[in-house]
Amino acid sequence: MAGIAISNVCKSFGSFEALRGVSLEVQPGEFVALVGPSGCGKTTLMRIVAGIERQDAGRISIGGRDVGQLRAADRDVAMVFQSYALYPHLTVAQNIAVPLVMRRLDNLQRLPLLGRWWPGSRAARQAIHEDAAKAAAALGLGSMLDRRPAQLSGGQRQRVALARAIVRHPKAFLMDEPLSNLDAALRVQTRREIVDIHRRAGATTLYVTHDQAEALTMADRVAVMLAGEILQVDTPDRVYSDPQDLRVAGFIGSPRINTLPAEARGDGAVEVAGVPVGLGTPDCGPLTLAIRPEDLRPDPGGRLEAVAEHVEFLGESLLLHGRLPQTGTAVTLRLPPGSQMPSGSFRLGFAAERALLFDAAGRRATLRLAVHAHA
């Protein structure tokens, strides 16, 4: 297994800057998810790693070796495409065998008709067939070797694409939204299977997705990408609870994190809508106070006032949507089911140690818990 190192990669399409100096390191055997909204450049970055597209600037190395001059075929990575990209005229077994045929047979052995009888061809083909069958069996495709992609369901096609990737033990796996064409139930199941494959093979994996649930559940580390930049690379837990950028905080987590416009007074005390909320910061000026919905609660002793608007029942929890009357800012609270629902005006409390402060540029600001007051 080999790691992938991406450093300062830039790419433009015409006047559109798709990637603005992206750096990312994937350790050998690590599973890194690259998550971001559509059009943020994540697929472009993956295609550059694969060698399908060329970067304008920056370096890609795989296994410590600069692959800038290598073509896709020589980089020894396997890629799973969103559309699966199976060869429609080949059977499942032949599809899976393609990477082996291309690597293990020479030009003469690959000749149509004649190549079959070339010296060494028969034994090599036999070995390829066995390996392809093994990869197929590992993904539960053993009984479908002779079918063509058109005769398979979406989930089965997905497995063929995965089998084609694992069959040759590449240096790294690149997966481009491999689950986005599957229905919800199958997606959860295949998610597990991909993680299992990764555990078993211990293969370095770069996984592109726009679905944060996939990224958080599958990956060792998550790289959050927005507008052509990687904003944070961290474990799923830290990306969620310790975001370094307001955009990361806003993108990760559903329902979206609450963002309250705030102000730091000269003495460092943080005020929301003119009310000190018991937080302090060394800087002064406009701020954003971000709090996850599950860290907010109705609290008779709370300092902020909110007006309840409506309730959503989610089964395992309730979402209470409300508004701060002074500023009109929307707030969402995640409450345990069966909670007493306030109606009309209520006081809002939050766990101060879970609050996040961001400065005017959206960067994380230092938070000091004010000892003299409680929220």
Next chain:
Amino acid sequence: MPEAALPARALRAPASQARGARGEALAGLFLTLPAGISYVLLLLLPTIAAVLLAFTDYELGAPDVRWIGIENFRELVDDRGFVISLRNTIVYVGIVAPASIAGALVLALLIEATTRGKALFRAVFFLPVVSLPVGMATAWQYLLHPTIGPVNAFLRDVGVAGPAWLTSSDTVLLSLAFIGIWEAIGFNLVLFLAGLTAIPRELHQAAEVDGVRSAWERFRLVTWPLLGPTTLFVVTITMIRSVRVFDSVAVLTQGGPNRASEVLLYTMYTEGFTFFRLGYSAAITLVFLVIVLGLMLLQTKVLDRRVHYG
């Protein structure tokens, strides 16, 4: 009109489901009548008439018609002119079809690979298809003229004595075949280009990641198999179109010199409309029909099974 009343009644009173279904079927039949009538009048009856005519000795203006069975066909087999014409047609198709199909495929791949001027190349090669065949034939007559034609003028300049392209029995069929290729290649090219754009780009990229290094290998693994349906259509249409060669022969050579460029449809035309032997001409038409039907059958039955519609 009793037929007209039927579907209306069926629509008004769908008493039972069976009757309703029958009424619907009748209504369907009724609605196909305009197309059906024109098919019968314009295609089926003339074809049957031509087939029947092929077994008679009918001549235009002759007072009576005699049923002579397969006499016409027996004459065809012994008719040196017909045998030459059939052979010429086979040679012509044998040159034009493979050359225009392979040429169009190569051109389409080259044009597809260019980043600029795609539309220009497409238009340039498609021009012969939209131009008037007779007018173009006249232009070729000038180009290939042995003394004043630019082709031979160029050959003279480089020190080669150009042949009399259209008036020597050695080269006339080749010249006609070349014109045929020139006419067919643009049409095939556009079909291949359409087929190429239908191939998902991701398949080529997947092939690259899978270890395909050369353009030839990529062509073999992805392009050629996925072009299968297009190729099948191009092969069928090109063969049928080139069996039908007539305009260029009629305008440029009238089958000459010494029958060296006599082709099936031209023979049919002269027998029928120069010598007015309509029965004999119909027999030639029947041979032509059998060839075309045979080609279509071969292609749908044999080739279709080997083409994978992904």
